[in-house]
Amino acid sequence: MFGTSVTYAPARTFKAEKAVSADGSVRWVIASDEYELHSESSAYLASLRSRDRSINTERVYAGRVALYLTYCAANGLDWAAPGFAALSRFLHWLVEEPLPPRGRRRRTEPRHRSRTTANQILTTVGEFLRFGVPNGWVRPETAAMLSEEKYLSFLPPGYSAGEDGQYRVINAKSIKFNVAVPGYEWLNDEQFEQLVNVTTRARDRFLVCLLGATGIRIGEALGLHRQDMHLLSTSASLGCRVLGPHIHVRRRQNANGALAKSRMPRWIPVDENLVSLYAEYSYEREHIPEAADCDMVFVNLFRAPLGKPMSYPNAKDLFDRLAVKAGFAARPHMLRHTAATRWIRSDTPRDVVQNLLGHVSPSSMDPYVHATEADKRAAVDRLAAKRRQESKA
Missing domain, CATH: 1.10.443.10 (Intergrase catalytic core)
Known part of the structure; x- marks a missing residue:
């Protein structure tokens, strides 16, 4: 039966919880505020362990899925069949909803998630929904709406389109914010x-x-x-x-x-x-x-x-x-x-x-392989020196 979680009360919230076994091993599960285990999402987290993903990845994904389940419960949505419009609203809610205060000091200005973070959360939710298809929790058409075919006019560095260009058509995420590619941060x-x-x-x-x-x-x-x-x-x-x-x-x-x-x-x-x-x-x-x-x-x-x-x-x-x-x-x-x-x-x-x-x-x-401020200044200075030398000739 699809959408078995609709029996959850809308007022419930879900949290990522760390479970420690008798042998000291750690795993993450998702439970309601009444300590009822959410079996489907916890099974998804268990699948991460079976795929040899790190415990840190499991922790992060647990928090993202718990946030999605809480949003669905608060808005009367069936998490297993959210619909395209509902997922779009969830994506915008992620950046519009202020984050709770962090630490002992109360900040006067509210904090918000970035669009990049919202995209990452929805990517995890999409993976969770796709995991539910072969298990019979999610309809195939629900998972299918998460991506659409896209033709790559310009290929990313290192990407091979194949001899006949057969790999130029890919499945791209259909619900996401367009964000600038972040630069790599490093210390001089x-x-x-x-x-x-x-x-x-x-x-x-x-x-x-x-x-x-x-x-x-x-x-x-x-x-x-x-x-x-x-x-x-x-x-x-x-x-x-x-x-x-x-x-x-x-x-x-x-x-x-x-x-x-x-x-x-x-x-x-x-x-x-x-x-x-x-x-x-x-x-x-x-x-x-x-x-x-x-x-x-x-x-x-x-x-x-x-x-x-x-x-x-x-x-x-x-x-x-x-x-x-x-x-x-x-x-x-x-x-x-x-x-x-x-x-x-x-x-x-x-x-x-x-x-x-x-x-x-x-x-x-x-x-x-990126240019620093010194690299760019040196390039301009070299060109200026060359022009001065040519003007004197």
């Missing part, structure tokens, strides 16, 4: 040094420098085990043939939910400065007895639960505090872009940078 050398200088603890300093020097994702950093840190001149005793200090990035399930995005393992060289920072962090860690038995590299040293693996929320809170001290935006992924930009600007071959970052497609490197 002065900003990166300032960010490092505002750290007051060895662990935090090592984390910032590790992300900025290796370009690994925050999930990859939080998923590092101590056995992945090969920081001697030779690691032959560990069965590793790579010479010089380096780290290994491996995809594995971890207790803190950290998961490497790339399925292919890789190793990344590190310099003596990073080795020294790790030694300082190890000395700091030794003073916390609870951390002795944990094999994860990054652990909680300054707040409970001591000695447990550092989580995504812990890392976000750390970078939020560092950003306030530094006086500019600073997020973990910006340091990945910073590392990639530095390598590109130092004439490192693109295929080497691609391997260091763990990218599968060469086209993923295109965003890092």
